[in-house]
Amino acid sequence: MTRIGFLYTRLRLEEKYLLEELEKHKDVEVVRINDGNLYFDISHVPEPVDVLFERSVSYSRGLYISKIYEANGVKVVNSPQVAERCGDKYVTSQILVREGIPTPRVIMAFDEESALAAAEKIGYPFVLKPVVGSWGRLLAKVEDRSTAEAFIEHKATLGVNHQVFYLQEYINKPGRDIRAFVVGDEPVCAIYRTSENWITNTARGGVASNCPLNSELVEICRRTARAMGSGLLAIDLFETANGLVVNEVNHTMEFRNSITTTGVNIPALMVEYVLSKVRVPAEEFAMFA
Numbered sequence: 001m002t003r004i005g006f007l008y009t010r011l012r013l014e015e016k017y018l019l020e021e022l023e024k025h026k027d028v029e030v031v032r033i034n035d036g037n038l039y040f041d042i043s044h045v046p047e048p049v050d051v052l053f054e055r056s057v058s059y060s061r062g063l064y065i066s067k068i069y070e071a072n073g074v075k076v077v078n079s080p081q082v083a084e085r086c087g088d089k090y091v092t093s094q095i096l097v098r099e100g101i102p103t104p105r106v107i108m109a110f111d112e113e114s115a116l117a118a119a120e121k122i123g124y125p126f127v128l129k130p131v132v133g134s135w136g137r138l139l140a141k142v143e144d145r146s147t148a149e150a151f152i153e154h155k156a157t158l159g160v161n162h163q164v165f166y167l168q169e170y171i172n173k174p175g176r177d178i179r180a181f182v183v184g185d186e187p188v189c190a191i192y193r194t195s196e197n198w199i200t201n202t203a204r205g206g207v208a209s210n211c212p213l214n215s216e217l218v219e220i221c222r223r224t225a226r227a228m229g230s231g232l233l234a235i236d237l238f239e240t241a242n243g244l245v246v247n248e249v250n251h252t253m254e255f256r257n258s259i260t261t262t263g264v265n266i267p268a269l270m271v272e273y274v275l276s277k278v279r280v281p282a283e284e285f286a287m288f289a
Contacts (some may be wrong), residue, residue: 001027001028001029002025002027002028002029002050002051002275002278003028003029003031003048003049003050004022004028004029004030004031004049004050004051004052004053004274004275005031005033005047005049005051005052005053005069005074006018006019006022006030006031006032006033006053006055007033007035007052007053007054007055007056007062007065007066008032008033008034008035008055008056008057009034009035009036009055009056009057009058009061010057012057012254012256013256014055014253014254014255014256014267015055017255017256017259017267018053018055018267018270018271020267021267021268021270021271022271025271025275028275031047031049033046033047033052033065035056035058035061035062035065036058036061040065040068042068042071043072044072045068045069045072045074049069049074050074050075050278051074051075051076051077051274051275051277051278052065052066052069052070052074052075052076052077053077053274054066054076054077054078054083054252055252056252057252059083059087059132062083062252063080063083063084063087066079066080066083067080075277075278077231077232077273077274077277078229078231078232078233078251078252079229079231081229082228082229082230082231082233082251083251083252085227085228085229085249085251086228086233086248086249086250086251087132087251088131088132089129089130089131089132089133089166089248090106090108090131090164090166092228092248092249093106093168095227095228096224096227096246098227099223099227101220101223101224101227101246102220102242102243102244102245102246103245103246103247104168104169104170104171104238104245104247105122105168105169106166106167106168106169107121107122107167108164108165108166108167109165109167110163110164110165111156111163112152112153112156114165115148115152115165115167116145116148116149116152118165118167119142119145119148119152119167120145122167122168122169123169124142124143124144124145124148125141125142125143125170126141126142126167126168126169126170127139127140127141127142127167127168127169127170128140128142128148128151128152128155128165128166128167128168129166129168130166131164131166139199141170141198152165171238171240171245171247173198173200173238173239174239175194175195175196175200176192176193176194176195176200176206176239177192177193177200177236177237177238177239177247178190178191178192178193178211178217178236178237178238178239178244179191179193179234179235179236179237179258180211180213180217180221180234180235180237181233181234181253181255181258181262181264181266182221182222182224182225182231182232182233182234182235183232183269183270183273184225184230184231184273185222185225185226185230186222186225187213187217187218187221187222187235188264188266188269189210189213189258189262189263189264189266190210190211190212190213190217190262191208191209191210191211191257191258191261191262192208192209192210192211193206193207193208194206194207194209195207202254202257208257208258208261209261210261210262210263216243216244217237217244220237220244220246221235221237224246224249228249228251231251231273232251232253232270232273232274233249233250233251233253234249234250234253234254234255235248235249235250236248236249236250255267
């Protein structure tokens with residue numbers, strides 16, 4: 001019997017779909033692990049499992065619990081290395097730049113004065129983002145100097161975690177962006193997210209429609225997935241006059257609006273990928289991260 005540790009914060013539709021797919025495998029026992037209900041002695045795991053399937057909403061909880069399991073010889077999907085590369089927007093951007101993958105320009109600053117100087121350098125409008133965050137929250141499109149001063153002052157008063165200023169070039173999207181779903185390092189489907197708002201996340205009201213996988217999209221997604229360490233990923237891209245650019249990569253992807261939209265059983269493919277890791281020796285699996 002294969003034991004899959006299922007790490008979660010709450011059971012959203014995505015987690016329910018994944019559990020339904022896992023339950024179809026009669027040789028699989030699912031061990032549910034709520035990331036807020038347990039404490040962990042770092043010298044061992046609470047209950048032995050063959051693979052930990054990390055689906056925490058909380059980036060920090062998922063990351064540290066994954067590290068504890070991996071340190072005790074348990075394979076984790078996605079690995080904590082992949083989580084770190086995707087969960088911190090600076091780290092993601094730095095890897096994309098290093099690998100020569102097209103991505104919007106980013107300037108980092110660490111106090112109010114340098115952030116305002118960075119704003120003048122990158123030009124208006126630009127996007128001010130938290131380095132850790134999801135669902136399009138705490139994003140700001142900064143149109144001019146006075147708006148920059150207000151947003152930067154506001155962030156600086158929120159505490160230490162907000163005194164890292166990530167300024168990203170604004171890309172004038174054609175009313176939509178693309179989210180591509182990757183299993184391993186292979187794109188399996190993609191959606192357009194369309195909105196009248198400049199933030200196109202479906203969590204913020206963006207409407208999903210099917211996006212065909214063409215050769216350009218497949219190639220940039222493969223390169224991006226490999227750069228991040230491969231796994232179960234959602235890659236967000238912008239269409240520009242010069243081709244596709246990668247905006248962000250998500251390591252605990254949501255897909256509720258994309259199954260019927262694309263006709264692809266995304267949770268089934270995700271579960272098959274997780275189960276495939278049971279057959280890989282732990283030391284060899286770690287090499288892929």
